Amino acid sequence: MPSPFPGMDPYLEHPDFWPEVHHWLITLIAETLVPQVRPKYRVAIEKRIYEINSLGQGGNGNSLLVGIPDVSIHQRAGQPEVATLAADKDSTSQPQTVTLPRSEPVKQAYLEIRDLQTGQVVTAIEILSPVNKRPGEGRTTYIQKRQQVLASLTHLVEIDLLRAWPPMPVLDAAAASDYRVLISNSERRPKADWYAIDLQEPLPTLPIPLLGQNESATLNLQALFDAVYHRSGFDYVVDYSREPSPPLAKPEHEWATALLINKSLRD
Template identity: 30%
Template sequence: MPSPFPGMDPYLEHPDFWQETHNRLIVAIAESILVEIDLLRRGEAMPILNNSIQSDYRVLISRSNRRPLAELYAFNLPDSLPIFLLPLREEDVEPIVNLQELLTGVYDRAGYDYRIDYHRDPIPSLSEQNLIWAKELLQSIE
């Protein structure tokens, strides 16, 4: 079974799964040294100057020739993960990174569909609004 969530699967944030998920995702995009990917709802969000955007998750793209400017992809639990150009050297063509496809591949290869109990609430807990949305989504596919 593929992950039932259209974007980030909040169940992957459980301490039993997150380190493995994070490591596999990092390996999948190992060449992205100029990309900051924040797929955890707990803890401090990555600091971004002059930014009042509130979101569950963020991707920050910083090209060396445009610093200190950067591109921010802010998204929430119901959203698909973003597609972005991976910064390389200035003279290189930047490949397209489909973060959703990468996370879906990590989910499938790790067999999380056999390991995650979607009948329980995710850890860390969701906001009330996101929990209602997640439960409705999961009920719609049962």
């Protein structure tokens, strides 16, 4: 059974589903691109590691740091533990149980199309996740890496299928939309193509720039999303009788409710 929505399914933005959606999209995009770009290019799945601080900014758990957890949180072999000095006098106070902040590693995949002969990164493909979008050090670090790409000869394809949190910055007043895709061809910078996509619309077919002015591959984003929904069996696990997370604004909520009622997925 396909998703009841014509484009992106807002129910899959839920934190329980999004990591799986992200993983499947990265994998299927790579599978789609490989036969189009070989033998000149290689499609590589790369990973970056974020650390989520459980205390976070203001105690909300949203502080995100880029790092390698195994290096930062494990004690070196042979390093002695630091003992706490006890007071000389006796104390009658009883200890209180507290919770210490800890870091949890989160791995996020992205794609690089590389020239097979030179190893040059021709195109970077990013699918944004909460670690990139919500305010904090994670967003700041991603924007810095984004700026490095935009200052290079590497093309950037940035796919944002999350309604929550502010979109990535652009200088022009881009049209407001539920979802968006940015395609920045290095030869056209600072100009770029911005796809503004609303909930009621199907996802677009994207040209993926390569080397040479007329050289590109193609990604049918809607077909890829439909394949993710089918392969993951989301029709068995998504409860459309409840509201999506994050919730929809009033016009979209009314439209989605009518759609789900019409498809017998909501009373």
